[in-house]
Amino acid sequence: MQQSSQPAALWIWYPGDFEIRLHEKIAVKRKSRGVMYPAFWRLDRHYSNVIFRYTYDLPQEERIKITSEGTFSLILDGKDNYRSKDSEFTLPAGKHQITVCVFSDVEAPALLIEGAHVRTGSDWEASSYQNDWLPAGCWTFDTPDHRPSRFRLAVTPQEPATVELRDGRPLLDFGRETFGYLRFHNLKGEGAVNVYYGESMAEVLSPEECYSLDRFDAAEAGAAAEDGTYTLDDAKAFRFVWIHADPGVSWDHASMLYEYVPLTYQGSFECSDPKLNQIYEMGLYTLHLNTREFFLDGIKRDFWVWSGDAYQSFLMNYYSFFDLDVTRRTLVALRGKDPLARHMNTILDYSQYWFISLYDYYLYTGDFAFIRQYYDRAVTLMDFCLQQRSGEGFLEGRPQDWVFVDWADFNNTGAVSTIQLLLARSLEAMSAFAGLQGDQTAADSYGELAEAIKAKTFERFWDEEKGGLLHHRVDGVTQPTMTKHASLFAMTFGYLTPEQRESVTQNVLLHPDVPQIRTPYMRFHEMAVLCEAGQHDRVRQEVLSYWGGMIELGATTFWEEYDPTLADDAHYGMYGVPFGKSLCHAWGAGPVYLFGKYFLGVTPSSPGYETYLVQPNLGGLERMKGTVPTGKGLVSVEADATSLRIHGTYGTGVLAFTSAEMPECQEGEVRPLGGNRYEIAIEAGRTYSVSYKAVI
Amino acid sequence: MQQSSQPAALWIWYPGDFEIRLHEKIAVKRKSRGVMYPAFWRLDRHYSNVIFRYTYDLPQEERIKITSEGTFSLILDGKDNYRSKDSEFTLPAGKHQITVCVFSDVEAPALLIEGAHVRTGSDWEASSYQNDWLPAGCWTFDTPDHRPSRFRLAVTPQEPATVELRDGRPLLDFGRETFGYLRFHNLKGEGAVNVYYGESMAEVLSPEECYSLDRFDAAEAGAAAEDGTYTLDDAKAFRFVWIHADPGVSWDHASMLYEYVPLTYQGSFECSDPKLNQIYEMGLYTLHLNTREFFLDGIKRDFWVWSGDAYQSFLMNYYSFFDLDVTRRTLVALRGKDPLARHMNTILDYSQYWFISLYDYYLYTGDFAFIRQYYDRAVTLMDFCLQQRSGEGFLEGRPQDWVFVDWADFNNTGAVSTIQLLLARSLEAMSAFAGLQGDQTAADSYGELAEAIKAKTFERFWDEEKGGLLHHRVDGVTQPTMTKHASLFAMTFGYLTPEQRESVTQNVLLHPDVPQIRTPYMRFHEMAVLCEAGQHDRVRQEVLSYWGGMIELGATTFWEEYDPTLADDAHYGMYGVPFGKSLCHAWGAGPVYLFGKYFLGVTPSSPGYETYLVQPNLGGLERMKGTVPTGKGLVSVEADATSLRIHGTYGTGVLAFTSAEMPECQEGEVRPLGGNRYEIAIEAGRTYSVSYKAVI
Structure with missing residues (x-):
């Protein structure tokens, strides 16, 4: 292939169809005790019959290589009766239109054309034969092998933190909630193997009631092993695994293959309260586990894409990973296709x-x-x-x-x-x-x-x-x-x-007679609004008590629902099932958002953070520091009762804060706003150090 | 399995999805010179996520066997968290609701439940999770092996009528247009085999221009042979086959596997003019070849389901095979699903x-x-x-x-x-x-x-x-x-x-200045209307000249278009392609309808032929006889200038006819209608013999 300054060829498809097809697969992965439990709404599907087009103008003829998902035929200048199915084709010089029909009833029809100048990409158009020529969908798939249908998350091996025998059978503890494929090394012998999974110790020790399980035949599994390792087909969410094997079955040890999206932790938060730091880190991990092909509600259950849940994950993500790929995939998959007969997720x-x-x-x-x-x-x-x-x-x-509104x-x-x-x-x-x-x-x-x-x-x-x-x-x-x-x-x-606002704060939010909110789902909004009402100190205490309460009960990720009044294993039940509750639920990760948006206090003032606001609020903390990603840059904030340090790498910010004394800043002009309020303009690339006196 | 008076268990699916999935497959079978040429409209798809339900009431528990296309889970009484994926299940006695989720992104999700009393069938309901509980779709699939996705037409071997060498290469003539899979017996050696197909001799002898071709590697094909016979993958429409093989390749002989719907020829027509009889038989055969998974337009090209073409095939079918399965499949496939963005077939x-x-x-x-x-x-x-x-x-x-209206x-x-x-x-x-x-x-x-x-x-x-x-x-x-x-x-x-009516007949239909109709498609309507205007004699002559004209040019099935003014091979071109014209086109079979409806003269007067009319018209023929199927029965008509014989096996008919003299009938009362018109009531199961005098 000739060298060229053209962008690399990318696989293209009908816009949205990669996401919709992927969602169709994910929405049926849930299993309840080994039995499929598909999403209970219409699953939209990719168009199987798609056509792509592109007009080129070449000074000389060019040889192109064509790869497709599905069968294709290539047509030049609309000559429908003279088609090519060859994997290489010579385009004549001059201005011509290429049309390529692709049909696939398995995966979304997709096309990769590699030439020195003519290459598939977002400048191609796609149609489903509905008078709907649109810019083709594409992403990072860029070689014949690296194709859309083979999209898989990353995997890496993980070993259990401890293994002990319980009732004579191995009980593995991976130390904290994880997700992936259990593996057996050097599996031998004949007989059945039953595997029980638990997000909690109580769950894994309840083979009759645990939500996830596997059962396989050791001889078949041994035969299917690769390099001595047998990896189970279905990934699961768990911390604990209890393996019940027939006497004739043996293996060296068991481990797992952790499956995840390689995300960059762009947001950070660290403060003077180690408990809050722990909550923040656990929030990030909870969110990370649920950030997958799409933003899921929970990794044990439902493993589905719910719009109201995703709404919160999106916001948390802007303050942590700032991963826009999973955001876009989720938005497209949720919307699906017309006709609309029911609401998104039926809600x-x-x-x-x-x-x-x-x-x-x-x-x-x-x-x-x-x-x-x-x-x-x-x-x-x-x-x-x-x-x-x-x-x-x-x-x-x-x-x-x-x-829905809320579980209440x-x-x-x-x-x-x-x-x-x-x-x-x-x-x-x-x-x-x-x-x-x-x-x-x-x-x-x-x-x-x-x-x-x-x-x-x-x-x-x-x-x-x-x-x-x-x-x-x-x-x-x-x-x-x-x-x-x-x-x-x-x-x-x-x-x-x-x-x-004042009335709502006093008479609704803080009023003891209005029914309390029990789900992290609505606690998310409640805490945010309390911050907007300036109740940061109250929020800090609520976070310590509510999210901290889960940690005290042994949580390693945050839960779908938490009612401090419940006792012992009653925490794990939901939907009338003893271990129905999801112990790693995205909406539990709210503190990630709260600390970034309301404590570090960074928010966009215009789309894409071209301008932004920084309103740090210690909320009773001695000190805090952290970063908020802004897409094209980062904003770093460090604060204690007498000093503020702000650095932004992109866009123009305004630092707004309260001080009991006139603040000082060498790097920028302090503008008094009246009362105790002050602001300083923040230019990109400069660090602003402010001395002030916090109003406690 | 216990004996039972219950109807047999039938595979069920979301209504319409079997047909829609089948259509998705058929609509992409067309190949132009070996390259796929899919239909140029949106192909609708089956729902992949479907749910079935049924409420039973059993005096005692019952063991059922469950088979599905796709993965399933069975739920009793809505207990969503307690599901079964077992292929056998014991239903408790009493009144209970079974719900079965089935997911399949390959074939339409389908379910077969076999029990002594509880069996899937049309009394089950299906939903695509859109608040759309409907009676489930079902047909004749009734065992785990005989399942919807394995639906295939019948096949039977056919030998060529003649084989000769042309330019040293075998040229097979199957005697008339046919459709199916070419086969090589005892294929040996190494090298390439190129197969050229022709509906006409001119086409088969034009390897560079013929519409259908195959190319395969003899060694691979030999290895893929079953019982010494290698059958090509794709069925084709052809009368002639010309085989160009490399020198190292040999075979004993070549034949074909004819693929067809086993139809009952319920309608018949035979008259004193052998040419018309030949036209009628050729019409039936043309229609039969195009009566397949659906009513197709043509078997060489487009092999697509077109609504306007099917409209005529439906009518012809009512006067010949009365096959309602293919009729319903075609109506359902054509309609497809919402949302509608374009018209059916874009027209x-x-x-x-x-x-x-x-x-x-x-x-x-x-x-x-x-x-x-x-x-x-x-x-x-x-x-x-x-x-x-x-x-x-x-x-x-x-x-x-x-x-569209017409090709004109x-x-x-x-x-x-x-x-x-x-x-x-x-x-x-x-x-x-x-x-x-x-x-x-x-x-x-x-x-x-x-x-x-x-x-x-x-x-x-x-x-x-x-x-x-x-x-x-x-x-x-x-x-x-x-x-x-x-x-x-x-x-x-x-x-x-x-x-x-009189004005239209004289000033439009029969007026030489109004442009002539060239397609059998609109000739169909033209001939019908001329009959309705009483111009049967004229229609008989037109049929002889137009359809007879194709036969004189060597047609063995009727064509997509026929212009008597063209010369030689110019007949075979269409769409700017030398052999683009379809020589076996359903809409060419119009005489099947004309003879049944307007010569034998049988038409329903009320839905389902509960009452019907018989208006025989010899249209200049000496004699004719034939049968018209009426769904639940048959009407037989025999007529010459002096006698009529009518027999109906179901419903109540009225024989209406013209006679120059007072007719006589022993079996029924002759009612004069004024002028020369008379009628006789026809009861089922009786033969009515009428003597009369035809008005020429």
Whole structure:
């Protein structure tokens, strides 16, 4: 192949189909005690019949090499009856159009063309024969062997931390929660091997009730071993493994192959409280384990891609790995294809989280090209949502919809106030996207709808006496139930007046009579909002007590749900199953987000962190330091009660802080904002050292 | 397994998915000179994630056997966390619900449960997790081995009629057009074998231009032989085969494996003109070859399922094989799934033919259960069509639509009158279906729309001076072009007044200045309408000249297009390719329909032939006899100038005929209708012999 300054050839496919096909595979991996437990929603599928096109202009003829996933035929200049299936082809000089049909009913049809100048990539177009020529999808697959269907996560061997015999059978402890494939080295003999897995010791010691298990025939397994090692087919989530083998079976030792996405830990946080540091690290690890082909809810169960769960993972990811590949894959897989008959994951709120997640993606990355590629799918999803508004204009669940909000004992019939706020926020996102697309009419229309829904929600749900938003409204009558949820979102979305904010903080968030939140899922929002209300110290204590409480119970990753009032093994049950609870659940990793966004205090002020804000808040800590990734750069923050050190590598920041005395900074101008507030402009590449006096 | 009076267990699947998956495979079988040439429209796909359910009530426990296509898990009484993947399972006594999840991303998920009483079948329900519980699809697959994905047509060996050497290479002639797999017996040696196929001698002798070819390595093929016979992978359409092998390759002889649907030839026609008998038989054979997994357009090319072509095959089939399996498979595959972005086969008219075909299915079979199963898909297709009406209310092609009407030199921009009549007819079909569904509001609404479009079409397109419907209307101005097409459909749909019928017959159909129709596709409609105008004698002569003309040119099956003015090999070209024309095209088989419907004269008067009409017309023949299948029975007709013999095995018929004298019949009462017309009621199981005097 000739040398060339062209970008490398990349495998291309119909946009979204790589992600949708991958999701189809992942969504059926869950097994409950060895039996498949597929996702209970429609799984969308890749188009099997796809066509690609590209127009080139070459001064001389060029030999190209063609590789495809599926069968292909190549057509020059639309001459449909004269096709080539050869793996090499000479393109004539001059300006010509190449069209390549690819069919595959197994994997998403994909194409790799390698020439000195003509090479597949994002400048090719793809169509599913629906008048839908779009820029082709592509990623990092760039050789005939490194092809989309062979996408696999990384693996590395791990040894158990300890092995002991329990009831005469080996019990392996890997020291903390992990995920991967159990392996047997030098397996010999004949008989059955039963493997029981546990996220907790209680689970692994309950062969009749543990969630994950394997059973295999030792002779067959021995024969299937490679280099003396037999690796089980299905990866599992576990810390403990208990191996029950028939007497005739032996092996040297067992280990595992850890499967993971190689992520860069770009975010960091370290403070004067070792317990908080431990919580932060455990949060990162919990998030990492759930950051896979997609952002999953939990690695033991469900191993599914849930939009509301992913919404939080996206945010945590912006403050830790800043991995946009898994973010985009998740957004595309969640959206799937039309026609829409049910909501995302069957949940009304989860359709709304998708829009908000998409907006967050734009805010944190500034990558509008991705939004543009999926804008049409956002429009049809919003059309679908808007169709089911009630006579009053509220979004209500249909009989087939799941209105989730949270795992809690409340009634979600009728119009739920939280749902209306999520819809308003989604409409604001759509309005922004439409404006960026250049469709001002649509932008105005979405914007007006958002305003109308917001206004009507406050009109019908705000309770002046109770000082917050009531939960739901049935048959035109607002019910007296008060929950924290709608008020949380109203606050985080900036929908409250200063008076309402104060009222919500005192009368809802901190009021003991409003039902407590039990899931880390909503604790995530609750803690964030408390920070927004300046209650950092309170949040620090809650984190220590709630997340710290799990650690005290032996957690090595954070859980799906935690109720401090439960006793012993009762912690592990959920869904009516003794070990139904997921002990490594992405939404448990909230502190990763809280510390980065509200303690280090770094947030984008404009898309892609072109401008940003740093508002460090010690929240009762003696000192803290850490970094927040901003996509094109990093912001480092170090703070104690008398000094601040800020460094940003990209974009223009503003450091805003409170000081009891006039602060000093050699590197930048300190601008007093009135009261105790000050700010300093932060240029990229410079370190700002500030002496000040923290207001405790 | 216990004996039981239960119906046999049948494989079940999500309704339509067996057909849709099969169509996905068939639509990519076409090869142009050995290179894949897939259908150029979106190929719909089966749902990969499906769930089945059934509630039983058993006096005692029962052991069932479970087989699936894909992976399954069985759940009892909704206990989602306690699943079984075992191939046998004991159902507890009492009333319980079985749910079975099946996932398959290869073939359509399918399930077979065999128990003494609990057995899969049409009383099970299926869902794609879209709130869409529907009666499960099923057919004749009834054992673990006889499963949906293994559906294959029948095969039987055929020997060539002659083998000669041409340029030193074997040239096989199978005597007439056939379809299947070429085979080599006792293939030996090393080297390449090139096989060239021809529907005509001219084609097979053009290795550089013939449409179908094969190339294989003799040594590999020899190794792959079974019982000394090497069978090529891809079936082909051909009469002639020319084998070019390298010198080192030898074989005893070559033959083929004919692949076909075993059909019963229920319709028959035999008359005093041997040429017409030959045309009828050749029509049956042409139709049979194209009656396969689906009704195809042509077996050499395109090997695709086209709605407009299938519409005619359906009608021919009702007068010949009365095979409803292939009819239903074709209707389901054509409709595919939502969302609709383009028209059926990308053609605006082809969407309309689907509704009309569905109505014909109901009329000829009385099977409303099938219509009910696909009624929702009919509704969304009609919604899609109605959305693209112009300001005037006419259905116009969008830029991405193909407005076909016919292969002819005319302009289909703007509103084409033929399209409006097809839409009106489609709306009438929808009105009938809605009424039968019990939705009178929808029935009225469709009916009113049909009336309005009909009225406006006549208002804007009927030319009083020219005495017919003009072709199209652009930007609100009806263009002066006159074609036969709209007038044909107006007549066949009964949309004309008696005066208009007479005018159309004389001023359009028989008028030499209106452009002639060149395709058998529209000749089909033209001939039918001439019969409806009583021009049977004219039709007989046209059939002799047009279809007979192909036979004189050596046809053994009827062609895609026939222009008597062309010379020699020019007949074989089409689409700018020397042998592009299909010489075995379903729409060439029109005489099968014409003789049954208009000469023997048997038509249903009510759905499923509960009542029917027999109007024999000799059309200038001395005598004729034949049978027409009616689903539950047969009607036999024998006629000459002085006698008629009618026998029906099911339903109640009316024999209506013209006689110059008062007819006589021992078996039934002759009722004079005025003029020369008479009728006799026909009861099932009796033979009616009538003496009369034909009016020549």
